[in-house]
Amino acid sequence: MFIWLCRPWKITINMKQVKLKDKVFEVSIPSDKIQHAITGIAHKINQDYKNKKIPLFISILNGSFMFTADLLKQINFDCEITFLKLSSYRGTSTTGSVKQLIGVNEKISGRDVIVLEDIVDTGITLEQIIKELKKFGATSVKITTLLLKPEAYNKDIGIDYVGMEIPNDFIVGYGLDYDGLGRNLPDIYTLKS
Ligand code: IMP
Ligand code: MG
Numbered sequence: 502m503f504i505w506l507c508r509p510w511k512i513t514i515n516m517k518q519v520k521l522k523d524k525v526f527e528v529s530i531p532s533d534k535i536q537h538a539i540t541g542i543a544h545k546i547n548q549d550y551k552n553k554k555i556p557l558f559i560s561i562l563n564g565s566f567m568f569t570a571d572l573l574k575q576i577n578f579d580c581e582i583t584f585l586k587l588s589s590y591r592g593t594s595t596t597g598s599v600k601q602l603i604g605v606n607e608k609i610s611g612r613d614v615i616v617l618e619d620i621v622d623t624g625i626t627l628e629q630i631i632k633e634l635k636k637f638g639a640t641s642v643k644i645t646t647l648l649l650k651p652e653a654y655n656k657d658i659g660i661d662y663v664g665m666e667i668p669n670d671f672i673v674g675y676g677l678d679y680d681g682l683g684r685n686l687p688d689i690y691t692l693k694s
Pocket of ligand 2: 561562563564565618619620
C-alpha cells in the first residue's frame with residue numbers, strides 16, 4: 502500500500518492492459534516515448550524544408566490522425582495539410598479489389614509533398630499511395646511514418662522519416678485500431694500472446 506501511494510505511475514505502467522473485444526493488449530510504447538519520437542521527426546523536417554515553398558502534408562486516414570495533429574504542432578514553417586483515405590472497392594474488372602485515393606482536392610502538381618503514415622508494415626498501402634500520387638505530378642514526395650516494422654517491410658520505396666522501428670507484432674492505440682477499437686488510446690499497446 503505504501504509503495505503504491507508513493508509510486509503509482511510505476512505500478513500503473515507495469516500493469517497497464519486493455520481488453521478490446523476478445524483480445525488483451527499490454528502497453529508497449531508509452532505516450533512520452535511517442536512524443537519524443539515525434540519531436541525527433543519534426544526537428545528533421547523543420548531543417549529539411551525551411552527554404553521550401555509551402556510544402557503540402559498529406560495525412561493518410563484513419564490511423565494517422567493523432568500523429569498528424571501532434572507532429573504539425575511542432576512544424577515551424579508555412580505549410581498546408583490535407584487528408585486522404587485509401588478506399589477499397591470491387592472493381593468492374595475481373596481483377597477484383599481496386600484501391601484508389603479519395604479526397605485529393607489540393608493542388609499537388611509542382612508541390613513538395615510529405616506523406617504522413619501511422620505505420621508501415623508490409624508496405625503494400627504505401628506502394629499504392631505513391632503510385633497514385635505520382636499521377637498528380639508533385640515536385641518531390643517524401644514519406645514519414647511514426648512506426649515501421651522492418652521485419653515485415655518488403656518494398657524498395659525509401660522511407661525518409663521514421664519515428665520508431667518496432668517488432669513484427671500487432672499493436673493498437675494512438676490512432677491504430679483493432680477491429681475499429683483502440684484508436685483513442687494515448688499509448689501504444691501490443692497484443693498479448
Ligand atoms: P501495410 O500495407 O502492410 O504496410 O499496412 C499498413 C496499414 O495496415 C497501416 O496503415 C495500418 O492501418 C494497418 N496496420 C499495420 N500494422 C498494424 C498493427 O500492428 N495494428 C493495427 N493496424 C496495423
Ligand atoms: Mg494507416
